[in-house]
Amino acid sequence: NAGVTQTPKFQVLKTGQSMTLQCAQDMNHNSMYWYRQDPGMGLRLIYYSASEGTTDKGEVPNGYNVSRLNKREFSLRLESAAPSQTSVYFCASSLGQGGGGYTFGSGTRLTVV
């Protein structure tokens, strides 16, 4: 099935540990995004990639890094996890350039203890 595949679905980390969230899309979309969702707040953009080879900071980039490995894959890395990074993370993709809707992954529930 076409869509956005995001792994893992759940993760518990200890403070200071690192991890990478993986995201892949098979819709030939140009743009990819990482969001976090916290209770009582709208989804907030962490980083995005308008096209292969480019990445830009979003609203809340501190503590995160990203890699647009190729057109399909966009990973999010937490180098030293902090309790404030406990959240649900969503990857999404779109055609970009103002075209089309967005397709979201199923989310990763991350808890940092």
Place this chain on the structure above:
Amino acid sequence: KNEVEQSPQNLTAQEGEFITINCSYSVGISALHWLQQHPGGGIVSLFMLSSGKKKHGRLIATINIQEKHSSLHITASHPRDSAVYICAVKIGNEKLTFGTGTRLTIIP
């Protein structure tokens, strides 16, 4: 102040009722999106609007650009419509700004 405001925050209704969820935004936009998030957490795109009205099944979305306002309507509501409905606007560039969502519960 959030650039995107949704109302109500929570809505409980009986099965069969006509549902309206509102979204207001404060700046000029290039498009508005309505999304649905089910209790399992997945997010599905329902509509993308830049003007007028769109309909898909029992769902209708309208937008008034001059008034900076959009509504999502559900006709003949059903318990399976229970979800969080999220409004998001695209302001100029590719990035979306999201509302905090409306939690809808339909009681059988």
